[in-house]
């Protein structure tokens with residue numbers, strides 16, 4: 001029953017990660033990068049509910065002449081998604097919670113950002129979250145996925161993003177955190193994820209994004225960081241995880257996002273990359289991460305945010321993508337899955353809602369495509385209140 005294509009597959013273990021830990025154990029929200037092992041949470045099929053489809057409100061096909069906001073109003077089960085996210089914290093012994101244990105910091109970022117986009121961030125106890133979060137900080141300045149775990153640049157960005165959501169960046173020793181990140185930059189401009197030294201353009205994005213939020217971009221060699229990302233650009237216009245690595249939508253988001261934040265988008269061939277990205281939309285309206293792969297709700301974020309950053313989002317059908325994301329909702333219990341009728345998880349719930357926000361779905365806060373934080377939070381960081 002368990003579609004365990006993500007955790008612990010022989011293929012992923014054979015990747016030669018080199019430090020006694022499979023790649024998936026350290027994955028987070030920008031993890032969809034290698035192979036078919038794309039998401040950090042293993043999937044099971046949604047439990048059958050006898051009248052699941054009967055009890056769902058019938059969906060009217062959008063009229064081709066009516067505006068997006070009018071024809072789709074009311075279909076997002078916002079209240080159910082809020083309840084679902086709040087319930088995850090309470091079910092500490094559930095399958096999902098056990099799986100999430102090591103990447104709880106990223107889970108907090110996914111869940112809390114979703115709540116904020118839905119206008120319900122106040123539903124959680126802010127002080128309790130911050131108290132737990134600060135216990136995840138290591139003496140090096142980096143953050144771990146949970147208390148007692150090792151720090152990693154992935155969780156450090158998640159921690160900083162959560163504090164930014166709550167407008168509590170002042171609880172941080174900014175120099176300590178920024179020194180941890182700048183200490184991970186290599187001579188060639190690339191970044192390691194942690195002391196074990198794995199290099200990946202995901203980490204370049206994280207370093208650039210995190211230091212920008214902390215107003216400490218001067219701590220790294222930005223020119224070298226940009227040059228390294230540009231060295232990972234492929235002939236198809238996309239980007240890989242290292243020079244010569246295959247283009248992949250998750251990696252493209254990281255590279256384009258880092259170039260956007262550093263004001264270096266002129267390095268992107270926008271038409272070429274735009275073509276590659278818009279070809280990710282399949283018949284069902286969903287987006288995949290590479291040619292010949294199945295669509296997945298999380299690519300609503302990776303592909304869409306990249307298309308917006310290079311000003312080519314009008315090259316896909318927004319209406320079809322909205323419908324695909326809405327079709328992946330669990331209308332009984334809340335949450336969004338990767339594909340219709342799969343079990344929901346907080347990762348895809350976040351990327352589904354964030355994708356709808358990018359698509360200007362009514363009732364959602366706007367999200368910034370480069371920082372992956374609500375627009376008002378980004379404005380507060382850079383322009384004050």
Ligand SMILES: [Zn+2]
Pocket residue numbers: 032038039296297298299338348
């Ligand atoms: Zn996914």
